[in-house]
Amino acid sequence: MAGLAVLEWFRVESRRRGGADVTNGGPVQHGYPHLDRVRASITALYKRLSYDTVQTFATSVAPVDVAFADTDDLHLGAQRVAREMVRHYRLPDARMIIGFREMTHAANVELAAGPEYFIELNDRFRVHRRDIGAALAHEVMHVYLHRLGLSFPGTRDNEILTDTAATYLGAGWLLLDAYREDGASSQKLGYLTPEEFGYVLAKRALLFGEDPSVWFTSPQAYTAYTKGAARARRDAEQPPLTAAGWAGRRRYARDRRHAQDLGPGHRAPGPEVPYTFTPDGRGPLRVSFPCPTCHQRIRVPVRGRVRARCGLCRTVLECDT
Numbered sequence: 390m391a392g393l394a395v396l397e398w399f400r401v402e403s404r405r406r407g408g409a410d411v412t413n414g415g416p417v418q419h420g421y422p423h424l425d426r427v428r429a430s431i432t433a434l435y436k437r438l439s440y441d442t443v444q445t446f447a448t449s450v451a452p453v454d455v456a457f458a459d460t461d462d463l464h465l466g467a468q469r470v471a472r473e474m475v476r477h478y479r480l481p482d483a484r485m486i487i488g489f490r491e492m493t494h495a496a497n498v499e500l501a502a503g504p505e506y507f508i509e510l511n512d513r514f515r516v517h518r519r520d521i522g523a524a525l526a527h528e529v530m531h532v533y534l535h536r537l538g539l540s541f542p543g544t545r546d547n548e549i550l551t552d553t554a555a556t557y558l559g560a561g562w563l564l565l566d567a568y569r570e571d572g573a574s575s576q577k578l579g580y581l582t583p584e585e586f587g588y589v590l591a592k593r594a595l596l597f598g599e600d601p602s603v604w605f606t607s608p609q610a611y612t613a614y615t616k617g618a619a620r621a622r623r624d625a626e627q628p629p630l631t632a633a634g635w636a637g638r639r640r641y642a643r644d645r646r647h648a649q650d651l652g653p654g655h656r657a658p659g660p661e662v663p664y665t666f667t668p669d670g671r672g673p674l675r676v677s678f679p680c681p682t683c684h685q686r687i688r689v690p691v692r693g694r695v696r697a698r699c700g701l702c703r704t705v706l707e708c709d710t
Contacts, residue, residue, distance in 0.1 A: 416575060417568070417570055417575050417577050417582075417583065418582050419582050419583065419584060420582055420584060421582065421584060421585055421588070421620065422582065423549050423580070423581060423582070423585055424585065424588070426541075426546055426549045426550075426553075427549060427553050427581065427585055427588065427589060428679070428684040429541075429684070430541075430549060430550040430553035430554065430557075431553060431557060431589070431592065431683055431684055432683055432684045432685050432701070433539060433541075433550065434539075434553075434554055434557060434558075435683045435685070435701045435702050436685075436701065437537055437538075437539045438537075440701070440702055440703050443557075443558075443702075445479075446557075446558040446559045447559075447597045447599075448559065449559035449560070449562060449593075449599060449601065449604075450473065450474070450477050450522075450526070450559055450560045450562075450563065452604050454473045455470050455473055455521075455522035455563065457470065457518040457519055457521055457522065458518075459518065461518070463489075463515060463518070464487065466518065466521070467487040467510065467514075467521055467525075468485070468487055470521055470522050470525055471485035471487055471508065471525050471529065472485070473522075474522075474525050474526060474529035474530075474560060475529060477558075477559065477560055478529055478530065478532075478533045478558070478560070480529070480532065480533060480536070482503070482504050483503055483504050483505075483506060483529075483532060483536075484504055484505045484506070485505075485506055485508055485525075485529065485532075486505055486506070486507050486508065487508050487509075487510060487525075488507065488508070488509050488510070489509070489510050489511070489512050489514065489515055490509055490511075490512060491511070491512045492509065492511050492512075494511065495510070495511045495513075495514075495524050495578055496508060496509060496510045496511060496524040496525075496527070496528050497509050497528070498528040498529075498531050498532065500531060500532065500535045503532075503536075506532050508525065508528045508529075510524055510525075511524075519606075520563075520567045520578065522563045523563040523564045523566065523567040523578050523579075524578060526555045526560035526561055526563045526564060527551060527552065527555055527561075527564060527578070527579060529560075530551050530554050530555040530558075530560070531551055533554070534550065534551060534554060539554075545580065548580040549580050549581065551580075552564065552579045552580050552581045552586070552589075553581070553589055556581075556586060556589040556590055556593065557589055557592065557593050559593070561579075561586065561589065561590070562590055562601045562604055562605075564578050564579045564581075564586060565583060565586035565587060565590060565605070565607075565610045565613060565614065566604065566605050566606055566607050566610045567579075567607070567610075568583045568586070568607055568609055568610050568613065569607050569609055569610075570609050582613075583609065583610065583613030583617075584613050584616045584617045584620070585617065586613065586614075586617065587613045587614035587615070587616055587617020587618060587620075588617035588618075588620050588621050589617070590614055590617065590618075591614065591617050591618035591620075591621035591622070592621050592682070594618070595621065595622075595625075595682075596682065601614065602614055602615075624679075624681040625681040627662075627663050627664070627678070627681070628640070628641035628664060628678075628709075629641060629664060629676055629678060629689075629695075629708045629709055629710045630678075630681070630706060630707065630708055630709075631694075631707045631708060631709050632707075638709075640662070641664070644662070644664075644666070645666065645674075645676075645691060645710075648666035648674060649674060649691075663678050663679055664676050664677065664678040665677050665678075666691070667688075673690045673691055673692055674690070674691040675688050675689060675690050675691060676688070676689060676691050676710050677689075680699040680701065680702060680704055680706070681704070681706070682699065682702045682704040683699060683701050683702035683704070685699060685700075685701040685702070687699055687706070689708060689710060690710065691710045692710060693709065693710060694707075694708070694709055694710075695708045695709075695710050696708070
């Protein structure tokens, strides 16, 4: 049974009278509306691939390997970039057949049994060739996840998983670099917001010691990356981690007292903070919180300084519970 994957594509163009003609989806969305699904996608990747497999993606797709000059043959160049994505995602027995046609979306792929997969790209890529790598990073990732048997229910969540996986595994910086916005026009590929792409890229950068910002050709992409990176760093500064700031530590101490005073059955403090206190039978109170690397929840006893090791991504965490 064939599946269909799509990329959002839109462009906002100014009319001479000063208004805006919004087509194919409207203006670029910003912020972090999909952050919960993004984090769930990172957790799902670790669970399906394992820590060891994630580590094999330590090197991102290099700009030179997906460069596309205006003088390059359109079809041969697209096939070359597709082969690079196949190589990067380690799909040696997969062959991508690339075509172009008019369509609303940027691209789609037919998820058949393989080894051949048909990818259609929007005719607009005939002119805007620099973004072909971004579209193929997303579509070939669909094939990768299809072979893994990894998916989320619902089209939107599954597309968020695909964007997140492509970015976390080293090809999605191209998707963020395809984001361009100015007073006259806007373009964005993918389902994540620019800041969410920046967040996932920063998560990857923290894991592998990589600086993707040097590859950006779009100033707007760089700005989105810096915003996403700031949000990503905050994940490692939440209590009970020792890197938490003074305000967070003060709030955590208050919530811990409430949990201890209210006794068994009390779950504090609520959905607005990342940690939750729970009783542990006859044992001490425990606190659970998300790992700042893979977002798998970790549960440790409330007893002061504790060193915890995430069983999923192997991150060692210094905590003050």
